[in-house]
Amino acid sequence: MQPNILFIMSDDHAARAISAYGGGLNHTPNLDRLAKEGMRLDRCYVTNSICTPSRAAILTGTYNHVNTVTTLDTHIDNRLPNVAKHLRQSGYQTAIFGKWHLGEGEAHEPTGFDEWAVVPGQGLYYDPVFIDRDGPRVVEGYATDIITDMxxxxxxxxxxxxxxxxxxxxxxxxxNFVCNHKHEDLFQDDLPLPESFNDTYENRAAAAAAAKMRIRSDMTYDDLGLIQPEGGSEVGRPMFPNPHIQNRCIPELEPGGSMTLIDARTGENFIFTDPQKLAEFKYQRYIKRYLRTVQSIDDNVGRMLDYLDAEGLADNTIVIYTSDQGFFLGEHGWFDKRFIYEESLQMPFLVRYPKGIGPGGVSKDIAMNVDFAPTFLDYAGLTIPSYMQGTSMRPVFEGSAGEDWQDVAYHRYWMHKDVIHNAFAHYGIRDQRYKLIYWYNDPLNQLGATSGDEPPEWELFDCDADPFELHNRAGDPEYIDVFKAMLGKLDAKMAEIGDLPEHDSAAALAALACS
Incomplete structure (x- = not known):
């Protein structure tokens, strides 16, 4: 009997914001139930830590240079085969509701689904627009509840x-983080700062210091639920380089200065004269608004699980909960994602299937979002097509992934110096202990970046000894053999999946020998 498959995915949900992962930030009893009754994956990684490419990899089972969805602006060609088409052809009823983010219009709308209703772009939290085969319509209510209702x-x-x-x-x-009204008063007490919140970005690639993802300086008034004062550049720099969009970033406080911020909901005033206190205030506003928004996710996962129980479907339904990528929750002083650094690279992944997965399992086997589609097809008893580059995760779920199981995850980010976040182009691999990153910085300037002057750089991290990734070991004599081994793994992985390198391995090894 073929199992049902319920795939629940959120957007930008960091593993640390699920209590089953032990982050200590919040309590998510319904998500925790999946971990308790099934399995938690600790090393599930994304091929490209940005919404659109990740979704394409999940749907097609291919890396982004193959499905050609490499940036937020490269949308899916819906004539391509995908996992929903295979399942539908074999008799499954298929549907997708909620965020699509793979493009709009006839060439990009969902295909392979019997039913679909998706939000345009990012969508709205309250009274969102949904698009289906009949066109757009407004649905009143809160988005997380509505998507679950559908x-x-x-x-x-x-x-x-x-x-x-x-x-x-x-x-x-x-x-921007907008919670359900019923959760507005959650998290009254301050939460602890991440250990790397005050990161100074020393001994690392230039990309870390250049990124405009700092809670201190790059979050907007709207992000933090504050009233944006009237004015121009003295109020803060624009978030977008578009004169028609006036969302501004809250500036840092200069020593000796003063700043007053106003709560948009209550009108409460907050006065600051200490730059560090202001930075910590921004973090608390950010993390609490984020976690309140997460709480509705947990509530609605509970609604789905309760329905499966009531209908007698739980035993024969594979339930998966994940996010399209990770997210920085103040680590390195950052919000957002994009980077191959761990908090951004790691996808939370919880799976329950009583017929085939034992309760309470934890896996540290490496898995990736390109593996999801082959996994669905494997459990459905279907042939995994040759075009898919991922591998079924079934051995991981069943505890039978042996020494031959994949030992590296590959990530590549193309959007060099995007106009908002200024994140540099890079690729790299993560194995069970080490991470190698090549910041190639888009030397061909393929995406229209304003400058291609940044020289390429290597980073190597020992993730066991340095879990916060603060010490670059590329060029460290003690790690020469590790660098060589990881470079060999990178070359082998790129050859395997057909992604063309920007680096010259012989030159990298020669430079290492001279250092």
Whole structure:
């Protein structure tokens, strides 16, 4: 009997914001239930830590240089084969509700789904627009509740003689962080600062210091639920290089200066004369707003699990919860994602399938989002097509992944110096202990970056000895053999998946020998 597949995915949900991962930030009892009754993956990684490419990799089972969805502006060609098409052809009822983010219009809308209703772009938290085959419409309410309502309605109307494949894609907790009103007063006490919050970005590639993802200086008034004062550059620099969009970033406080910020909901005034106190205030506003938004995700996962129980579907339904990538929650002083650094690279992944997965399992085997589609097809008893580059995760779930299991995850980010975040182009691999990164910085200036002057750089991290990735070991004599081994793994992985390198391995080894 083919299992049902319920795939629940949020947007920008860091593993540390799920209590089953032990982050100590919040309590997510319904997500924790999946971990307790199934398995938690600790080393599930994203091929490209940005919304659109990640979703393309999940749907097609291919890396982004193959499906050509490499940036936020390169949308999917919906004529391509995808996992929903394979499952539908084999008799599954298929549906997707919520965030799509792979493009709009006839050439990019969802294909392979019996039913679909998706938000345009990022979508809105309250009274969002949904697009389906009949066009756009406004649905009143809170987005996380609405997406769950649509998913439950599909399950209620389904053909009970056939299995289903349902993708429930929440827009939360993507910025700007807007919670359900009932959660507005959660997290009254301050949360601890991450150990690397005051990172100075020393002994690292230039990309770390250049990124405009700092909580101190790059979050907007809207991000933090504050009233933006009237004015121009003295109020803060524009978030967008677009004169028609006036969202401004809250500036840092100069020594000896003073700043007053106003709560947009209560009107409370906050006065600062200490730059560090202001930075910590911004962090607390950020993390609490983020976690309040997460709380509705957990509530609605609970609604889905309760429905499966009530309908007697739990035993034969594979339930997966994940996010399209990780997210920085103040680590290195950052918000957002994009980088191959761990908090951004790691996807939370919880799976429950009582018929085939034992309870309470924890896996540290490496898995990637290109592996999701082959996994679905494997459990459905279907042939995994030759074009898919991922591997079924079934051995991981069943505890039978042996020494031959994949030992590296590959990540590549193309959007060099994007106009908002200034993140540099790079690629690299993560194995069970080490991480090698090549900041190639888009030497061909393929994305229209304003400058290509940054020289390429290597970074090597010992993730066991240095879990916060603060000490670059590329060029360290003690790590020469590690660098050589990781470079060999990188070259082998790029050759395996057909991604063309920007680096010259012989030159890198020669430079290492001279250092």
């Amino acid at each position: 998913s439950l309605d599909f399950l209620e109307r389904r053909d009970r003689q056939r299995p289903f494949f349902l993708m429930c894609h929440h827009k939360a907790p993507h910025r």
